[in-house]
Amino acid sequence: MTDFTELKRLADSAPMAMTITNGGEEHKALIAFTDEVKRLFGNDVGMARVLIAENEALRAALIECTASLEGEVLQKYHGQKPDDMHPVTRRGHGRDMAEINGYRALSKEG
Numbered sequence: 001m002t003d004f005t006e007l008k009r010l011a012d013s014a015p016m017a018m019t020i021t022n023g024g025e026e027h028k029a030l031i032a033f034t035d036e037v038k039r040l041f042g043n044d045v046g047m048a049r050v051l052i053a054e055n056e057a058l059r060a061a062l063i064e065c066t067a068s069l070e071g072e073v074l075q076k077y078h079g080q081k082p083d084d085m086h087p088v089t090r091r092g093h094g095r096d097m098a099e100i101n102g103y104r105a106l107s108k109e110g
Contacts, residue, residue: 008052059107066103073100 033048041047073096082090 008049062103062107066100066107069103070100073097 037048077093
Protein backbone atom coordinates (compact mmCIF):
# COMPACT_ATOMS: atom_id res chain seq x y z
CA MET A 1 0.00 0.00 0.00
CA THR A 2 1.61 3.28 -1.03
CA ASP A 3 -1.37 5.60 -0.77
CA PHE A 4 -2.07 6.06 2.90
CA THR A 5 -4.84 8.62 2.42
CA GLU A 6 -7.64 6.25 3.42
CA LEU A 7 -5.61 4.78 6.27
CA LYS A 8 -4.83 8.29 7.58
CA ARG A 9 -8.51 9.21 7.39
CA LEU A 10 -9.44 6.11 9.34
CA ALA A 11 -6.68 6.73 11.89
CA ASP A 12 -7.89 10.29 12.39
CA SER A 13 -11.51 9.12 12.68
CA ALA A 14 -10.83 6.10 14.88
CA PRO A 15 -11.23 7.93 18.21
CA MET A 16 -14.67 9.07 17.06
CA ALA A 17 -15.71 5.56 16.02
CA MET A 18 -17.36 4.88 19.33
CA THR A 19 -19.54 7.99 19.02
CA ILE A 20 -21.01 6.96 15.65
CA THR A 21 -24.08 4.86 16.29
CA ASN A 22 -25.63 4.44 12.84
CA GLY A 23 -24.01 1.01 12.34
CA GLY A 24 -23.27 1.73 8.66
CA GLU A 25 -20.31 0.47 6.65
CA GLU A 26 -18.06 3.35 7.66
CA HIS A 27 -18.84 2.73 11.32
CA LYS A 28 -17.98 -0.96 10.90
CA ALA A 29 -14.72 -0.05 9.10
CA LEU A 30 -13.75 2.36 11.88
CA ILE A 31 -14.48 -0.22 14.56
CA ALA A 32 -12.49 -2.87 12.66
CA PHE A 33 -9.57 -0.46 12.22
CA THR A 34 -9.64 0.54 15.89
CA ASP A 35 -9.77 -3.10 16.97
CA GLU A 36 -6.82 -4.01 14.73
CA VAL A 37 -4.72 -1.10 16.00
CA LYS A 38 -5.58 -1.99 19.60
CA ARG A 39 -4.60 -5.59 18.90
CA LEU A 40 -1.24 -4.44 17.56
CA PHE A 41 -0.48 -1.48 19.84
CA GLY A 42 -2.72 -1.75 22.87
CA ASN A 43 -4.84 1.35 23.36
CA ASP A 44 -2.45 3.58 21.38
CA VAL A 45 -4.57 4.23 18.27
CA GLY A 46 -2.33 7.20 17.40
CA MET A 47 0.54 4.78 16.75
CA ALA A 48 -0.90 4.06 13.30
CA ARG A 49 -0.31 7.72 12.34
CA VAL A 50 3.24 7.51 13.69
CA LEU A 51 3.96 4.40 11.63
CA ILE A 52 2.46 5.94 8.48
CA ALA A 53 4.63 9.05 8.93
CA GLU A 54 7.71 6.90 9.52
CA ASN A 55 6.96 4.83 6.42
CA GLU A 56 6.55 7.97 4.31
CA ALA A 57 9.83 9.40 5.65
CA LEU A 58 11.67 6.17 4.82
CA ARG A 59 10.15 6.12 1.33
CA ALA A 60 11.25 9.73 0.75
CA ALA A 61 14.78 8.86 1.94
CA LEU A 62 14.89 5.88 -0.44
CA ILE A 63 13.81 8.09 -3.35
CA GLU A 64 16.51 10.63 -2.47
CA CYS A 65 19.20 7.95 -2.17
CA THR A 66 18.14 6.40 -5.48
CA ALA A 67 18.45 9.75 -7.24
CA SER A 68 21.89 10.28 -5.71
CA LEU A 69 23.01 6.79 -6.75
CA GLU A 70 21.78 7.39 -10.29
CA GLY A 71 23.84 10.58 -10.43
CA GLU A 72 26.92 8.69 -9.30
CA VAL A 73 26.35 5.98 -11.92
CA LEU A 74 26.00 8.61 -14.66
CA GLN A 75 29.21 10.21 -13.47
CA LYS A 76 30.98 6.81 -13.33
CA TYR A 77 30.25 6.26 -17.02
CA HIS A 78 30.98 9.92 -17.90
CA GLY A 79 27.49 10.40 -19.32
CA GLN A 80 28.22 7.95 -22.12
CA LYS A 81 25.17 6.39 -23.75
CA PRO A 82 24.91 2.59 -23.44
CA ASP A 83 24.90 2.17 -27.22
CA ASP A 84 28.31 3.86 -27.39
CA MET A 85 29.88 1.69 -24.67
CA HIS A 86 32.18 -1.28 -25.02
CA PRO A 87 30.16 -4.50 -24.41
CA VAL A 88 31.89 -5.18 -21.08
CA THR A 89 31.25 -1.63 -19.91
CA ARG A 90 27.66 -1.86 -21.11
CA ARG A 91 27.09 -4.97 -18.96
CA GLY A 92 28.38 -3.14 -15.90
CA HIS A 93 26.17 -0.18 -16.72
CA GLY A 94 23.20 -2.51 -17.15
CA ARG A 95 23.79 -4.08 -13.73
CA ASP A 96 24.10 -0.68 -12.10
CA MET A 97 20.92 0.58 -13.73
CA ALA A 98 19.05 -2.62 -12.81
CA GLU A 99 19.91 -1.94 -9.17
CA ILE A 100 18.66 1.63 -9.45
CA ASN A 101 15.45 0.48 -11.15
CA GLY A 102 14.95 -2.04 -8.34
CA TYR A 103 15.17 0.74 -5.76
CA ARG A 104 12.73 2.84 -7.78
CA ALA A 105 10.28 -0.06 -7.81
CA LEU A 106 10.64 -0.49 -4.05
CA SER A 107 9.92 3.19 -3.46
CA LYS A 108 6.65 2.88 -5.40
CA GLU A 109 5.26 -0.26 -3.79
CA GLY A 110 4.11 -0.76 -0.27
